[in-house]
Amino acid sequence: MAEPFASLNAALADHYHVERELGHGGMATVYLAQDLKLPRPVALKVLRPELAAALGPERFLREVRITARLNHPHILALLDSGEARGLLYYTMPYVDGESLRDRLNREKQLPLDDALQIAREVADALSYAHSHDVVHRDIKPENILLESKHAVVADFGIARAITAAGGDRLTETGIAMGTPAYMSPEQAAGSTDLDGRSDLYSLGCVLYEMLAGRPPFVGATLESVVHQQLTAEPPNVTSIRPAVPGWVAAALSRALAKTPADRFNPVALFGEAITPHTSAAVAPEPSAQIAVKQRRISWRNRGLIVVASLVVIAGAAALGRWLRPSAAGLRHPRTSIAVLPFQNLSADTSHAYFARGLHEELLTQLAKVAALQVISRTSVTEYAKGAKPPKEIADELNVGSIIEGSVQVVGKRLRVTVQLIDAGTDEHLWAEHYDSTLDDVFAVESDIAQQIVAAVGATLTGTERTAIAEAPTANAAAYRLYLQGLEYYSPALVTRRKLDIAQAFLEGALALDSTFALAHATLSVVHGEMSWYRWDPSPERLARQLAEAQTALRLAPQLPQSHIAMGYVYYRARQDWQAALKEFRLALEGLPNDAAVWTRIGVVQRRIGNWNEALRAFGKVVELDPRSAAALSNLGTTLGFLRRYQEAVDWINRTLALAPEEVGEDVERGSIWVSWKGRLDSLGAALDRHPPNTDLGASGSIGAMQALRWLYARRPDSLLALLRRTGQPAFVSQEFYLPTALYAAWAHQLQGHVAAARAAFDSAQSLLDSAVAVLPDDWRVHAARGLSLAGVGRRREAEGEARWLQQTKSYRDDALDGMLPAEDRARILAGAGDGDAALDEIERLLTRPSFLSVHTLRLDPRWDPIRSDPRFQALLVKYANPQPVR
DSSP: OHHHHHHHHHHTTTTEEEEEEEEEOSSEEEEEEEETTTTEEEEEEEEOHHHHHHHOHHHHHHHHHHHTTOOOTTBOOOOEEEEETTEEEEEEEOOSSEEHHHHHHHHSSOOHHHHHHHHHHHHHHHHHHHHTTOOOSOOSGGGEEEETTEEEEOSTTHHHHHHHHHGGGGGGGTOOSSOGGGOOHHHHTTOOOOOHHHHHHHHHHHHHHHHHSSOSOOOSSHHHHHHHHHHOOOOOHHHHOTTSOHHHHHHHHHHTOSSGGGSOSSTHHHHHHTSOGGGSOOOOOOHHHHHHHSOOOOOTTHHHHHHHHHHHHHHHHHHHHHHOOOGGGOSSOTTEEEEOOOEEOOSSGGGTHHHHHHHHHHHHHHTTOTTOEEOOHHHHTTOOTTSSOHHHHHHHHTOSEEEEEEEEEETTEEEEEEEEEETTTTEEEEEEEEEEEGGGHHHHHHHHHHHHHHHTTOOOOHHHHHHHHSOSOSOHHHHHHHHHHHHHOOTTSOOHHHHHHHHHHHHHHHHHOTTOHHHHHHHHHHHHHHHHTTSSOOHHHHHHHHHHHHHHHHHOTTOHHHHHHHHHIIIIISOOHHHHHHHHHHHHHHOTTOHHHHHHHHHHHHHHTOHHHHHHHHHHHHHHOTTOHHHHHHHHHHHHHTTOHHHHHHHHHHHHHHOTTOHHHHHHHHHHHHHHHOOHHHHHHHHHTSOTTOBOGGGOBHHHHHHHHHHHTTOHHHHHHHHHHHOOSEEEOSSOEEEHHHHHHHHHHHHTOHHHHHHHHHHHHHHHHHHHHHOTTOHHHHHHHHHHHHHTTOHHHHHHHHHHHHTSHHHHHOTTTTHHHHHHHHHHHHHHTOHHHHHHHHHHHHTSSOSOOHHHHHHOGGGGGGTTOHHHHHHHHHTSSOOOOO
16 A cells, blocks of 8 residues: 555645545545645545546546535535646545445434435535536435534535546446436436436435435346336335325425426425424514523624634735726626625524524625625525526626625534625635634624625725624624514514514513614614504604614714614604604715615605605615615606606516516506506506405505596496495505595495485594594594595585695695695595685696696596686696606
């Protein structure tokens, strides 16, 4: 044995010192060697001489470099490759553990939980590799290493490199690619055009062996095994091990389907299918119990991480400057960044929040940097790892850099892997692996943000550096509870249950650290949402919203989230638009690239009546959140108010192209066609596509819009039939409170049934009198009451409601929602017989942004009392071609 080692060491003397043989297979011999440049042990694999001669070095090494770019916690990295004195070799980290084959030789069958965990981790590695167009081609227990009870896949892409480099010459070596007991049928048939479904079949064979103690097919000869792979169905695993659950056996059967199209695709679906059904996240305990159960942990390692990171950041900054191409060579600037959702690799699903929480907070950290443009969470959510190639993502999001990452919690250890990809070239520019404790979560997060900034060639100001590095709390357990709270609070999908759970976690965090300003600010917003959506509109809830915002500002007056919280108080609780705008602008100073802050500024500017400023803000949101239906919708709706109808429809079309399931946008587009061209067919088609009880948010429901459609179409029979089917007392939304009896009264008026109309108005009046006693300050109830009073001829009382509407804050101070009470006020006055006052209001609405148009005036029968007025007819002529508001 001395002579082979002497030859090897002589050939590799500049790089490695070979110590001993670790094993050998059909393609290569593996040695333990010491890396002489970076003192560390490595596994050195040397290809068989006849195989090396058949391949030739150039093509093989070129193919190997493709797989060297893979960076994943469950993939054994390829460190180096080369050719020396006719030897082809590559090196990987030396894993001081055992292979899955070693464990199977010892135990034969593995515990169910262990087998499923290993299979899920291998599936995750395969899913990542397949997303980078790398197929393993030789998944088997020998290539799955076990390190700290976790699976790591070795030799990734080596089979591909050998196949691509060798071509037909491989047959001369007598070497077959793949291992018969784990070959897919298509691989056994000799196909070289393999995809990820082939790897999945091999993984199915491995899982089968872990559970049954033998592969699906065994035989006396290799030919026998290959024949079975092509033609036979494997025995059901439960026939060998009855304790295997049926859902595992079903997933395994599908993975082992003979036809690739019948298997899971992508392989990530197999990982999900073998995840225990009982592993769903459990709702948290009450906040008091959470606080008691959390242990106080000091962040003792944070200083070490931050100090060490300064050295790495300096290197990354130099790298960023060296790599940065000229502006003319870039399709999108490298400082425009998309951070894709982090993969959760934790076996314990209770730790899933770490991946989403770290992703959310990293976006917030990067949004603090003015030199960057960071795509918002909503737009990157659809791009889970492997969903699309980086270049395609780059074009859809207009970015030059893509960040991928994974998070794994093992016991009390936190493993985070992050890499930066040049979206234009698919080149991996920078990668980092963090292996720390759960106590270091914020330090890791801060370090990642700073390294990304440096790697893309941007510069941090002193203020930005401080903002990113400053820990929000000294209590690591409190920060973890805060991240769990974020898991349940999502502005894009608000439900009462989620807000209740978020509140419990945030209160638990504050029980551990009452000075945690970020948690106070977020809790204030949660209280505000509970009030805004009327799940708890009590004065006590509003008081808690204010108190938490004030506490956050007192503790951290420079924290952007403190100003966001106070902005919500002014915006939603007090309707003080100017004060809200001031707070949101202060938040923007610290979060210049935060799409949510720009959205808040846009909606406030709209309330104030600064329409062009609102459009500019929403335009910025679309830059930062280009795949957000809500962002596109805000632009489309606002342009509709401004009577820029063609542009509005164009933006809503873009919204629906992105999110065709958005029912509200479908109906909104139909409504714009009514205002623009008086076309009810488009609105009708949209309404007919959806069930009557479909929620439309501020527009109420499909049923409510159908009622308006039949009223505009002057089809009283259809309207009455609709009201009978709905069977509800009123149509209610943030924009109206209209008893269905009121619609019935208008339908009877169209039929000329005076008595029936009077009875329906009286019924509506009774309901509204009760409602106004409960909601005395609600303009929606007063508006409907005025309409019903006008309908029964109680003119003076109706005019009283019109005057009441004119004095409301919405009418006087809200350029957006003020359109609604103004239009209802005009209808009340028209119905009460005060034509001049009604026409004054109508002309005012026609000269500014509003829902009203000459087409809705022509269609709506509620304007019939003044329709013959010459001034009304003159307005229809004057504003027949309204000028867009700019």
